[in-house]
Amino acid sequence: MENGIRGYHPYVVFFYYICTGFLVMYFKHPLFLATALIILICVNISHDRGKSLRKWMIPLMVMSLFFMVLNPFLVSRGTNILFYFRGKQVTLEATMYGVVMAIALVSVIVMFVSFNILLNGNKFLYIFSKVLPRTAFLLMLAIRFVPLLKSRFDEIRAVQRVRGTTMTVGTLRQRARNGMYMIQVLLTWSLEEAIQTADSMKARGYGIGKKTSYIPYRMEKRDWGWLATLLVLFSVCIWGGMLGYGKIVIYPELGTLHLYVLDWILFVCMTIILAFPLIVEGRERLRWKY
Amino acid sequence: MVNARTYLIVSSIVVLVLLASSILFFQHNAYLLVSFVIIACTMIPFFARFEIRKITGREVVILAILAAIAAVSRVPFAGFPSVQPTSFVIIVTGLVFGAESGFMVGAIAAIVSNFFLGQGPWTPWQMYGWGMMGMMAGLLRNTWWMKKMWGKLIFGFIWGYLFGWFMNAWIVVSNIENMTWEFFISIFVGSIYFDLAHGLSNVFFILIFSTSWIKIMNRFKKKYGLLVSS
Incomplete structure (x- = not known):
């Protein structure tokens, strides 16, 4: 049995990501989004001390800078003009929009990094095997084949290098041709092996009955409790957002950034939803200590 | 299994309702979400076909x-x-x-x-x-x-x-x-x-x-x- 958030039922965790993804794209207020980003980064740190997030640091920074800088210069919609650049107006609204978009996009990607850590392999298969069993199976097979094909490809590359076929020297045309030639070798080899894999699957009874999961997940009381909590908070957020709270008017003129009482309520709801893994992990750590 | 025509009608209605509600309730802000639903609606038949096919x-x-x-x-x-x-x-x-x-x-x-x-x-x-x-x-x-x-x-x-x-x-x-x-x-x-x-x-x-x-x-x-x- 795994600890903390990993011990929860995959459905609950999956629902958490649906809520998170939806809300991050739904709210437009900079405070909401900035908080969401910080919480999601903390969630990632709580998984593996931010190891997998660190690989994403540079592309994320480049992408957000790209949006923040490019948007004001590309789009000249808006009323409040900051300055002119080569005769085009650079507006406060477009700048704001660039910032909001950048934070939202980065948050979504940070969320997916955490998604890949929590719902990998078995759990991912479990979620989809109820709805699309064969597609989920096909997907898992394909994912498993990737490391296998990589190691085969390395082998092919080593052999071909002795023959003088490499991808490191020659013109672009030649290198592309050599690369593709090696993939063709990989194709022939793998198709033949695939038939054997399939036959051994059949020998072990593939397709006779319903597929079962290797780990039997069961919905416990705490799973139902969190599912209900998330659902209620999520509905509150959606309802508030429909009334226009938690959002700002950007075009044609930047609206007020002031937060009303209802905004704060939505803010608290959103924070609790997003912090679900942190709350779970934190509570478990407290129990362990005291 | 639902036949193709029913599916087409149902999914077009869903998409239409979503588009209308995204304008009425979300002030044009929810297109990204609506576009995900549209893509899902178009892809479901292929996956469903793969599931039921021999x-x-x-x-x-x-x-x-x-x-x-x-x-x-x-x-x-x-x-x-x-x-x-x-x-x-x-x-x-x-x-x-x-x-x-x-x-x-x-x-x-x-x-x-x-x-x-x-x-x-x-x-x-x-x-x-x-x-x-x-x-x-x-x-x-x-x-x-x-x-x-x-x-x-x-x-x-x-x-x-x-x-x-x-x-x-x-x-x-x-x-x-x-x-x-x-x-x-x-x-x-x-x-x-x-x-x-x-x-x-x-x-x-x-x-x-x-x-x-x-x-x-x-x-x-x-x-x-x-x-x-x-």
């Missing part, structure tokens, strides 16, 4: 390995921007194994390769783009011009652009509030060279390798009687 273990494994090859082949070419044989593998699969298999391999290849290159909100768009590429190759495979080399070349070249435009559409939809014609045009102009590279690399791979790949796959298909009906 298919052996062998065929599932072959599709999985083709999707994995399509995904992995992005790796050795990571150094060249937009040059990747993924599209080529998907087109060839569509040509040999038919439209349904082409779609499945394209869609699965998109998910699998993104497990390594980064999953994100663009995954459904890539699934759809590559899935449609494989499906169209499968649908057109019996036309007289698709049997000629130049037909395949034109097909590959056009799809380099179609795929690029499709991915541009993702950027536009996720920035819908920002939509001005300048923005729209600048995105499509900005991608011309990348799409050109994609189209040309498709042409290159199809020109040199399609004959041998089709031969290899056809041999397997015949030898083991795979996916013959489709």
Whole structure:
């Protein structure tokens, strides 16, 4: 049995990501989004001390800078003009929009990094095997084949290098041709092996009955409790957002950034939803200590 | 199982209601979410068909390995921007194994390769783009011009652009509030060279390798009687 958030039922965790993804794209207020980003980064740190997030640091920074800088210069919609650049107006609204978009996009990607850590392999298969069993199976097979094909490809590359076929020297045309030639070798080899894999699957009874999961997940009381909590908070957020709270008017003129009482309520709801893994992990750590 | 017409009517109504409600209740702010629903509605029939269709273990494994090859082949070419044989593998699969298999391999290849290159909100768009590429190759495979080399070349070249435009559409939809014609045009102009590279690399791979790949796959298909009906 795994600890903390990993011990929860995959459905609950999956629902958490649906809520998170939806809300991050739904709210437009900079405070909401900035908080969401910080919480999601903390969630990632709580998984593996931010190891997998660190690989994403540079592309994320480049992408957000790209949006923040490019948007004001590309789009000249808006009323409040900051300055002119080569005769085009650079507006406060477009700048704001660039910032909001950048934070939202980065948050979504940070969320997916955490998604890949929590719902990998078995759990991912479990979620989809109820709805699309064969597609989920096909997907898992394909994912498993990737490391296998990589190691085969390395082998092919080593052999071909002795023959003088490499991808490191020659013109672009030649290198592309050599690369593709090696993939063709990989194709022939793998198709033949695939038939054997399939036959051994059949020998072990593939397709006779319903597929079962290797780990039997069961919905416990705490799973139902969190599912209900998330659902209620999520509905509150959606309802508030429909009334226009938690959002700002950007075009044609930047609206007020002031937060009303209802905004704060939505803010608290959103924070609790997003912090679900942190709350779970934190509570478990407290129990362990005291 | 619901028949095709019912599904079409129901999903069109759902999409229409969502579009209307996104304007009425969300002040044009929810297009990104609506676009996800639309993409889901268009892809569900393909996955449903794959689920109910009679298919052996062998065929599932072959599709999985083709999707994995399509995904992995992005790796050795990571150094060249937009040059990747993924599209080529998907087109060839569509040509040999038919439209349904082409779609499945394209869609699965998109998910699998993104497990390594980064999953994100663009995954459904890539699934759809590559899935449609494989499906169209499968649908057109019996036309007289698709049997000629130049037909395949034109097909590959056009799809380099179609795929690029499709991915541009993702950027536009996720920035819908920002939509001005300048923005729209600048995105499509900005991608011309990348799409050109994609189209040309498709042409290159199809020109040199399609004959041998089709031969290899056809041999397997015949030898083991795979996916013959489709």
